[in-house]
Amino acid sequence: MKGERADCGVLLGEMAGSSPRFYSPAQSQYPTPSTPFSSYSISSTTWSPRPTLHLCNLIFRSLAFLFSSVSAISLAATSPHKKKGEAMYCFGVTILAFVYSFFQLFNGLFDIVHKGLLFSDLVSDYLNFVLDHLLCYLLISSSSVSVPTIHQIENASPIWKATIVSVSMSFVASLLFVACSLLSGYKLCKRII
Structure with missing residues (x-):
């Protein structure tokens, strides 16, 4: 046997x-x-933080795109001859934030779809870090400059309502750009270390 x-x-x-x-x-x-x-090995099931960071970055950028576009549209919808200079500054900065967040959103989606980058990782990390911080500063300064304008405009006028909506959406967009700048700073520090 x-x-x-x-x-x-x-x-x-x-x-x-x-x-x-x-x-x-x-x-x-x-x-x-x-x-x-x-049959599964532990090394094949390791968790990578890159997809999570990439997804969070895309969510923050898409929300920044949304809020900056609402801020720009609210000021563009009012009559142009009644706008103050401070409101025009806020309008220009929100248009700049709108274009930048659209480009970053396009870059992130291009990275997902084509599995490649428009720029190299090194250039992209440095550029994102600098431009995110610059837009945070510009959005906060445009919001703070536009607040006294709200008090100078007569209440219940269309420009008054549009300026309030624009300043509030611009402030929310600046908070989202702060989150984006923290993520880009984290990616840059990981690259340097």
Whole structure:
């Protein structure tokens, strides 16, 4: 009987094309819960933070695009001859934030679809870090300059309502650009280290 098991083990090993191993009926009789997962290695299931950071960055950029466009549209919808200089400054900065966030959103989606970058990683990280911080500063300064304009304009006029909407949306967009600048700073620090 032992000879038959040895022959069976040799035959199983030869049929599989590997070294001979002996068959034990007790091994296959009671499978353990880890048996179906034994073919997976731990190294193949490692978690990478890159997709999560990339997704968060795209969400923040798309929200910044949305809020900066609402801010620009609210000022563009009013009559141009009643606008103050401060409101025009806020309009110009929100248009700049709108264009920049659209470009960054396009760059992120291009990276997902074509698995490549428009710029190299090094140039992209430095450029994102500098421009995100610059737009944070410009949006905060345009919001703070436009607040006194709200008090100078008569209440319940269309430009007054548009300026309030524009300043509030510009402030929210600046908070989103702060989040984007923190993510770009994190990516840049990871690159330098």
